[in-house]
Amino acid sequence: MVNNGSSKPASVKERAKTQGWRQSPAVKWVLMALFVLLFYFSLAPHVIPETYDITEGTASEKDIKAPYQIRDEKATRQAEEDAAKKIDDSFSIVQLRNDQLVEQILYRIEQLNMDDQVTVQNKIDIYRSEIPGRYVSHIDAVVKNSKSSGTYNNTLLEEMARLAKEQQYTIPEETFYKMPQLTSEQLSDMRVVAREIVRKLMNEQIREADTARTQVAELVNASSLSNRTAREIVQELARFVITPNKFLDVEKTEEAREQAKLNTPPVVFKEGDIIVKQGEIITPDLYKLLSDSNLLQDKKHYWPQTGLLIMSLMFVVMLYAYLHQSGSIGGVKPKYTNSQLLMLWLIFVINIMTIQIIALTQTDAASYAGFLAPAALGAMLITLLLDLHLAIMGSFIFALMGSIILNTSQTQIFDFKYGFFIIVVSLAAVFSIHRASQRSAILKAGIMVSLFGSLAVMAMLMMSENLDRMPFIYSIAFAFASGLLTAILVIGLMPFFEITFGILSALKLVELSNPNHPLLRKLLTETPGTYHHSVMVGNLSEAAAEAIGADGLLCRVGSFYHDIGKTKRPNYFIENQSNIENPHDTIEPMLSKSIIVAHARDGVEMLKAHNIPKPIRDIAEQHHGTTSLKFFYFKAKKQAEEQGLEINFTEDDYRYPGPKAQSKEAAVVGIADCVEAAVRSLRNPTVEHVEAMINKIIKSRLDDNQYNECDLTLKELDKIAQSLKESIIGIFHSRIEYPDDAQTKEKTETK
Template identity: 70%
Template structure:
């Protein structure tokens, strides 16, 4: 019977290995990757590969042939360009003349000449009469020379400026020249400040006619600080003299604008979907040429588009495979998160997401292109976040954005319509950020609402940046984008149980459901073994804190801890935490039997968890949390009994070890440490902080020396972090029981 039982166990293990072997099979992996390429190729082919027809010249067509894209009508386009050029208004440009510099030259000359006693008053008047107008022309000519060829102003604009400015030059009255020689340096200084200020202010506006600004000079001068009448009169005349027009007809810019208007005139096109040739219509040369322009003739085989699409699909695959390899390298090359099972699930998510897009695309028309915004494009990203990985969801969102920009493209003249791609990226990332820490089913609905809001906002932004559609179309577009998020949430809620059951996925949502105290096993644990239940809750608190400290799955540790000792419900009285009201039954039975009972709780727990269909990660924690640890108490008790009976022991230390396996994951190892630490602290009457810390390090070191962490990837640094976190958590949980040193102040204890 024993041999038969061993054979059955071996056969079961062989089947399990065979079943799990495909998950790591290289052949299966390459088949799945090939399926990704085929998915991208065949889902995008109808949208990017051109259709061709066997059409004969001067023969009737056997079908209606529609334009697959917009094509330009050359003759009508030329007429539209000429009309657009005629409608361009002349362009006027501003030239910064800075005529206040001219004023400064005039005042400098006046100051020099007025101080020269060798020159008579009449000669000074004559000099002013000849030099000041000439200074005006020289200033303009110098400005033209200094700016010619430097790229600031074009030559035609400078020529136009010089002509207009000289034509509008102000003629200073004769009597002003007679007053100028009488001015002192102090008067000139005050006048210069006022004149320059007025000119600078009036020239700050754009002036096509200088006279417009010159009429305002008198008012500004009278409001100035100048008190002498003569000074005010001269400043008025000099300010009018210095004011020039600064806005001129720019012939070259006007010509360039007319050329640009021609270039920017949208071509007159034959619209996509317009019937080029009707069924039964004889194809003449003009029709034949038009069909040729559209690339609709099967005159010669063209395999380049198919090759391009295949390359496109391979590039998509490279993005996915590159990320999987990168994630694999980060985890030590073990592919822990991305077995073939996960890759199969990822492929299925891609199929469902692209299928949903394609179904919505069937309802999209040229008159209602906005129907495409209804597609639940964020569904794939949300499923990947909850079932696989946040980073993989971000990478996939990028791919889904490209796919949607192809599938929903209504402009066959180009491959992509990034209006849809941009919206897909926005809603996908919004959903990722809203759901990546989901702990309840309602979080999916919240993520859907976030996708709705961000989707509506992105669509509205796109609309406002372009040509505004009709009000009804605007409302429908935003409404479809909003409905997309809600549809996404509904589909994700419906699909999550399918993936969880089919692939045995333990999502955060599933873990939260399993932590419900109303679960039959947890109710059984509470009612039949309250001591074990309390122990499990404490272990859950400890293990969750330790796991989160090193970046492991804290929620899995907590829920796994709730179920890790469920096997004790079969024989509750044999475990010390449940022996409050009666004697320890181990005192009256053989150590070997005690050992068998204690060890059996792990195996019994796994069987109970299997019977209730709990996910494998939970079962693994129940099976592995003791690893192959040594039951020292019962071993030494057996040695003592053998010694007292005068018999040679017929057992070894290996007979008093748990059968294992050792912890295969960080989570199982952490639960095992927390299990031992909680039991040890509970057994201490009045522990001190030093005793707690010493006990934690002793337990971890003992397991480390015993090789219990050899099959999981915990590092020594992580073990130190776990020890520190467990100490802090225990102090928080058992605060009232832990004795503090006398020199620790109450405030420090509270901290």
């Protein structure tokens, strides 16, 4: 029974469920779980730091090393404080214009002394109250003006006002009694001298006003003033207006200290540094450091594990989605068996393991060693052994994982320069190898990987800011070596996968198609007719298989070996009976049937003895299915009727033992085998004869339920028939009569 492309018969579904571990859904999900575990544990050392079960106040049982760079906050804060303490106080000079103040006081004295309406006593009282007030007003005015102009910060002005008022000089009482005695001429001279003395002293940096005031007497005595009273008053007024002009700038000091803290490098434990030595007591500070660094076995630090598990599941979902779309999960006839999924898992293991090994050679100074990783190994193996599209999808997973495993940075999870490198070399490998037909093609693909990998690395490095010569050369050299290493590993691993999983890669099929293979050479020398027939079947079946999306190369090579069993008794097969009598004419039909059907079983035994892969053995065993040898059945029936014997056998006794075709390829070879023999038997074939014969053979096998156990559809059978017709017309072009030729011949013969 054949499916129309939309549904499967119940018997096929039940059989699919019982085909063993290779098709078991439970085994599929176990393999999916293995993928999750592979991704999780491969990335865990690079993402999840090791944790320790320790308690505060106990001695550490072993050295605890930093899995990555860890900042010691307490030590960093202490270092910052130490740096801040080393910064001296900052002072700022504030110009108070003290010379203007002394000039204003003397000018006021002159005005008041000239006023005859004011008594001497009143003048004294005014001097006693107004002069100290002018000092305070002058300081306040400086503060106000400075704030409005923004010349100095508020903190500095407040400090200036405070110190100026604290160090204000007190004029002796007797000085006020002498002031009314001064004349205008004396005050004029006094203003000049007082102003110069104050300017000279205030040009120096003064923290303590008393220190500067000690110099006033000497400067006054050295001045041009000759009047004793005038000198005494100038001396007291100069002392009075002198103030500090160098003040502690708190804001500037704090800014300098904060800058010093910012400039202090953090105290860190570098990757691999010992944080806690074996036997060291876990102090509260150490415990907090370990806790803050997520190095303690604490439930609240399970986020990295959860995140990695989610990422691993996402990788598997990507695989599942592709496999589901390609019909490998949930279908009756999966595109990939569990055996192939297990092989895919092993490829992932090997590829990830090689990347891990290279990652061990990386250091901070030689991170470019990561470009040596043969990251294209997995993509190349998947392309050769499984599927090109699956290899492309796997390339992206390898790129993501490689960018984590090869990452040497402690500040990010992915290093996409390695991810970009891996995706470039993987895709280069996929598109260089997917049509490979010889082992040497692997080496050529490796060279392509080397070239594209080197170009990718060169491009990335040329775009970076720091282009150091030696790392640049080493990076390109490692990237080039990566491609060659990939080719070597693929060549070495291919036989392992082909033998272990019975995989027939395109390379293996091409090797088996070599005419110098012992079995093909035996077929050619001992049964040339069968050899020619096998080659013709190969041509027909390859085109037909490709028309329905099956493996054309497998059909071709399987056709070469499908009749190898005939070499045991070559003369019993018509294509080898050249100039000899047919031995079947002299033996019983049942014996003839036994000899004919034995060639399938004999062929399987010979193929197994020569370690020919199972898919080819299956074609040899299944290409006849359980079809009937009707010629010998009817011959036996006729002989029994002629001899008057009772017919004690049925047509089923004259059938091949099977099994029926289990794959599209076996079914296609079986149809092509029958069609080629039938066409060869036609004396004057026409296109109509060929087409009718092909349809008859396919319908006969369809009615005989020969396709019940493979997933051929009616639509695919139509495509097979069309392909066979086109191929036969091309191969037997000279023998086939076209309609016009046939009509012409018929008219000629009737004349």
